[in-house]
Amino acid sequence: MSSKTGPQYILIASASKDFYGTRLVHPATGNNVWSFKGVEIQNAEPSVITPVGEKGEQLLVAIKDQPLMHLIGMCPKKRLHVKSILPKPVTALVTDQTGSFIFGALGNAVYTWAAATRELISVSEVQYLDITAIAVSPDNAYVVVGAQDGSISVNLRTDLIAQKLPGVAAPNLFHTYSVHSREVNGISITASREPRILSVDSANTAVIYSLASKAVLFRCSDDYALTSCCFSSNEGRFFLGNQVGAVTAISLTKRTLAREEHINTSEPNGPCLRYPNKHSAAVTRMDTSFDDATLVSADESGVYVIWNVSNASALHTGAIKAAILTARFVPAWESIFDQNFEPPKMETLPFHKQPTNTPIDLPMKRSVLPLEELKAKVNVDFKTYLARAVANYKATGDTVPPPVSGSAPTVNGTAYENQTSSAGPDIPLADHTALTDRIRELEAENTDLNARVIELHEIALSALITEDE
Numbered sequence: 001m002s003s004k005t006g007p008q009y010i011l012i013a014s015a016s017k018d019f020y021g022t023r024l025v026h027p028a029t030g031n032n033v034w035s036f037k038g039v040e041i042q043n044a045e046p047s048v049i050t051p052v053g054e055k056g057e058q059l060l061v062a063i064k065d066q067p068l069m070h071l072i073g074m075c076p077k078k079r080l081h082v083k084s085i086l087p088k089p090v091t092a093l094v095t096d097q098t099g100s101f102i103f104g105a106l107g108n109a110v111y112t113w114a115a116a117t118r119e120l121i122s123v124s125e126v127q128y129l130d131i132t133a134i135a136v137s138p139d140n141a142y143v144v145v146g147a148q149d150g151s152i153s154v155n156l157r158t159d160l161i162a163q164k165l166p167g168v169a170a171p172n173l174f175h176t177y178s179v180h181s182r183e184v185n186g187i188s189i190t191a192s193r194e195p196r197i198l199s200v201d202s203a204n205t206a207v208i209y210s211l212a213s214k215a216v217l218f219r220c221s222d223d224y225a226l227t228s229c230c231f232s233s234n235e236g237r238f239f240l241g242n243q244v245g246a247v248t249a250i251s252l253t254k255r256t257l258a259r260e261e262h263i264n265t266s267e268p269n270g271p272c273l274r275y276p277n278k279h280s281a282a283v284t285r286m287d288t289s290f291d292d293a294t295l296v297s298a299d300e301s302g303v304y305v306i307w308n309v310s311n312a313s314a315l316h317t318g319a320i321k322a323a324i325l326t327a328r329f330v331p332a333w334e335s336i337f338d339q340n341f342e343p344p345k346m347e348t349l350p351f352h353k354q355p356t357n358t359p360i361d362l363p364m365k366r367s368v369l370p371l372e373e374l375k376a377k378v379n380v381d382f383k384t385y386l387a388r389a390v391a392n393y394k395a396t397g398d399t400v401p402p403p404v405s406g407s408a409p410t411v412n413g414t415a416y417e418n419q420t421s422s423a424g425p426d427i428p429l430a431d432h433t434a435l436t437d438r439i440r441e442l443e444a445e446n447t448d449l450n451a452r453v454i455e456l457h458e459i460a461l462s463a464l465i466t467e468d469e
Contacts, residue, residue, distance in 0.1 A: 007332040010296050013049035016322035027294050030316025040072050040081045049326045053099045057333045062090035075335035084350035092134040105131035112160045120352040126153045133184045138191035146184025179207045186229040200226035219260050230286040241283025247275040275312050278305045285327035298324035378446045
């Protein structure tokens, strides 16, 4: 779900009990390219719909005022439907950027499930009152939760996905702050190393909070309750939606904004720009495209608008017969658009209601090698590549491109796998430079692989560690 390359579409999902209330919309044309009938929810009214999985190719659907949640696969070749009964109704749902973990708000607690096995990893009471908004930072470091009393808690993702084994105390909150006087309606987080948290409430207030300095950077208020918000991908501006359907863009780069100031929305070249009136009800969801060129906004009446960010013009408008619960940009789902797509094997177990007391063995797509073994494998591949390059140069006078997965390179039609050179090759300067550049590329790839392995080890350790004091 974190892929920022390739085709993108807009996922529109509504609270409609009727069929075909969920669709994918092409942002350039505004046409529906796919729609979901939704017979699995059995004429119930959804309250939360969010994509889950590596690329968001399953939908999580929570039912309004009922402790029910459905996991529905989108692949037409192999349908997946898992119905689960939970302790309480779900008020908010979000997955991490890898699609591996699901964070659900039930009352004042965050329930953390493993997406692959549906096992309940932990239950963390992070608020005093019911949770109204939840978001995961783009770098997967934080899970930010807003509540009815206006308080916001910042949790480390590694703390929430760590099992609470018997005898191990629950971790303390990473940070909590109160800058709102009413319930929090929306949260958006930047992807920088010093994250900023944008939040809006029913008291007409929007706040940007710095997690690094633990201080409010910017506060503004509207004439009406603010109901949704989002940062642009480049973090140069943010968008606000209010209760009467107004959409506002505020630039953070045109000039330095005071911590609290009055901004004229009609100023032609000012930092604040009010978009044309296209909504007649409260704006429920907003999101920007991966390249920041397009904005989508949706409201309670079922209207969604696709905007051109550069000139604040409406490109396309559509409507559904119910309040829109989800409006977000997603990558093209291979399960729908690729005819050769083979769906992975999925467990059909329901979501657990009680945390497991045994260590969870999360399935992996491929085995992760220990760090030293990975280093040795990279070195072997590197030496093999050099041997192939030398042998090919001696045979043809040409260098070979970097090796790719598949069959081995050939010399005069003959594959060679383990050819080596006992004597130093006589390589021209240009070819030597190319080989040197390739060595540097492999060293950079090796460093990146090492960092990824270390990160995986840290996650595994955080999930299994026990106090040793």
